[in-house]
Amino acid sequence: MDRAPFPRALLDGATAEAARLLLGARLVRGSGFRARVGRIVEVEAYVGQDDLASHARFGQTKRNAVMFGPAGLAYVYLVYGMHYCLNVVTEQPGRPGALLIRAVEPLAGVDEMRRARLEWLKARTSRAAERGTEAERARLLLSGERIAGLADTSLASGPGLVCAAFSIGRSDDGIDLCDPGSDLRLEMPDQDEARSIQTGPRVGIGYAPEPWLSRPWRYWIKGNATVSGRVTSRRRAG
DNA sequence: GAACCGATTTCCT
DNA sequence: GGAAATCGGTTCT
Numbered sequence A: 001m002d003r004a005p006f007p008r009a010l011l012d013g014a015t016a017e018a019a020r021l022l023l024g025a026r027l028v029r030g031s032g033f034r035a036r037v038g039r040i041v042e043v044e045a046y047v048g049q050d051d052l053a054s055h056a057r058f059g060q061t062k063r064n065a066v067m068f069g070p071a072g073l074a075y076v077y078l079v080y081g082m083h084y085c086l087n088v089v090t091e092q093p094g095r096p097g098a099l100l101i102r103a104v105e106p107l108a109g110v111d112e113m114r115r116a117r118l119e120w121l122k123a124r125t126s127r128a129a130e131r132g133t134e135a136e137r138a139r140l141l142l143s144g145e146r147i148a149g150l151a152d153t154s155l156a157s158g159p160g161l162v163c164a165a166f167s168i169g170r171s172d173d174g175i176d177l178c179d180p181g182s183d184l185r186l187e188m189p190d191q192d193e194a195r196s197i198q199t200g201p202r203v204g205i206g207y208a209p210e211p212w213l214s215r216p217w218r219y220w221i222k223g224n225a226t227v228s229g230r231v232t233s234r235r236r237a238g
Numbered sequence B: 001g002a003a004c005c006g007a008t009t010t011c012c013t
Numbered sequence C: 001g002g003a004a005a006t007c008g009g010t011t012c013t
Helices: A016-023 A110-130 A134-147 A158-165
Strands: A026-029 A036-047 A074-079 A083-087 A097-107 A184-187 A198-199 A220-223
Touching: A016 A036, A016 A097, A026 A097, A036 A110, A036 A158, A083 A158, A097 A110, A097 A158, A097 A220, A110 A134, A110 A158
Parallel strands: none
Antiparallel strands: A026 A036, A026 A184, A036 A097, A036 A220, A074 A083, A083 A097, A198 A220
16 A cells, blocks of 8 residues: 655756646655655755755754755754644755645545644643633634534644644654655655646745845646645735 | 634744 | 744735
């Protein structure tokens, strides 16, 4: 049942090219009947220290160190104090590059993904309870009831949601996604799978100056219902 | 639909 | 100290 692992050789070159190759690939968590499998349908490219939207723009730091290493590793970071984001490292060692996984279409293990989304929410809820913010806690509990009714396509339709649905956190930073032995890993798509690709500007990088702000380094599979779209039209002016 | 907002904590220039 | 590669809910048009 396992597919071929995703070859590192498809990732260790130009990030723009790797982005097109990574679209359609499978993201897999775990194995057996509880394995979670999804199809990557949206990514964003961050490449080089001169890319002023990239975490690498200030050079190598403790947080972004994985970006400077070999391709195929996972770069996981926390953003806005609560959401994790998964990136696949690209380029040759020494040259920082990564593809942010923005959306995944669930293919198997959908119930596990729902459970993971709920777990993530519960963790937030208990934290809110500790701090005594009762209103926040009640609101989160209500959100939990909604997860059961979510469409499959909404389970991992955003970078933070991908990590919630696949239980990705700090401990996954630096793991090898090309190693078939990894609990979190990449696999090849079906060979005959159609991949019509569209591009556009990256999301959530309003702090970046031109030309980086407008570079069409966001890639998605055309017409896919899982692609995250909401955020595109509401970014700050710049 | 679009625009605004709060939550929360890590990171760094 | 301030901002951050987000999300989900609310409040408008």
